Amino acid sequence: MIWKNARRRLDVALICLALALAWQIASWKLGTDVLPGPWHTLRQLAALIGQPRFRSDIAATANAYGISLIIAMAGGLTLGLICGGWKAVGDEIEPPILALIATPKVMLYPIILLFFGLGDAAKIFFGLLHGLPPVVIIMANALRTLRPVYRKVSQTMRLSRRAYARHVLIPAVMPEAVASFRICFALTLLGVLIGEMFASTRGLGHLLFASIGTNDQLTIMAITLLLFVFAGLGSSLLLGVRQSFKNSSA
């Protein structure tokens, strides 16, 4: 098992190395002004992290992202449980949520900007718009597709509602809940960044948008790298949590 994990980590490291190499070759071919290489990007990232302004941008994004993520997860979980538990409610709520998932939400930015103005509320709302709907749909489906034998067994064993929820329902839906949180984690980040690009004067998304305006490729690449590493680590962590829940319920 330890050997297997070590080999997997080595494989991931090799993929990172291969990607960095491909990036460097592309940079040499296109020119470092057009596509800065990985080393230049890392140096720029280190320089940016040393700047108080950049740290305050990271803090602004982290703050909005944290709030948005908590609301999206808690709200999505609650709505998902309601939709999955009561068919009539699910039939009414799920179609508009599915339509919202398929809608390019960026087009709503003028409306959100008009109502919320520039600031944290707009970007938190953008994060929610992206992160909440998948949690609702996945949780509702998880409840609906719960194996009937679980309920029968709990009835046979005369479990109370609380005991059923604690010992059967929650462990059974936990892998799906974590899977939905993983999607929520990624999409909320994307939503907050889009919100910052269009509806904020602070944060990494705003800095990205400003860098696009000034054609500052080095900063664009540095921020993208930072986001990729953050999203990759977070997703891997949640993937591991889901796997452990799956193993424990198997």
Added chain:
Amino acid sequence: MFSPHARRLVALAVLVVALEAVCRAHLVRPTDLVPPTIMLRSMAAALTEPVTLYNVWQTLSSVAASVVIAAVAGVAAGIVLHALPRLRQACEPFIASYYALPLFALYPLLVVILGVGTAPIVFTGTLYAAMSVLIGTLSGLDHVPPVFRKAAKVHRLGPGRRLASIYIPSCSREILGGITLGVSYAFVAVIASEFLLAPAGIGHDIADSYMSFKIERMYGLMLALLMLVLLVNTMLRHLRVRIGAPAI
């Protein structure tokens, strides 16, 4: 009493009437929100202009091109990753975090590499759509029944024949499911890119209307885009249900 469909229509009608009343009673500023009837009127007016029609065409053709390229690239990448399980396992963290990236932020870089025009937008759309096709292909190949693999062995088919005659047809539902999801992602990426910097497209038109304070036109175009996206997605959802494609 009412079918769910009728109930939804009634709820939508109530919402529209309430919105109309709120706007007409001046409870919100006309610069913030316009009544639905004015949205419809400005949508109809905008859709008679050749510029708007050109922008709609530009957006739709970019989405279509993105999806076609993404379908080919996604299926090919899915086949390669499925054939190399160790590589697939190593790529999992990248696949999982892929959609968290605002890839359209690389649009200026793509303009320098691919030139001004639709190519950078199509490339961004392809980047977004290809991953769902890849995931669909992997999921499909994972569920090819063992008897099919045995049949391929018995008939001594080469790798190319196995893929073309057995594996791809047997997982076509999952691949089509991935492609239909890819259409939604391509729409998101294309419109986001158009919002950012593109010189044409319906996303650009909406952003331009907003910047130049043409609020009625902006809402009209948004309504047109919303209806277009919902129509396309409803058709794709029906297609997914019809072919029995699993949720990805």
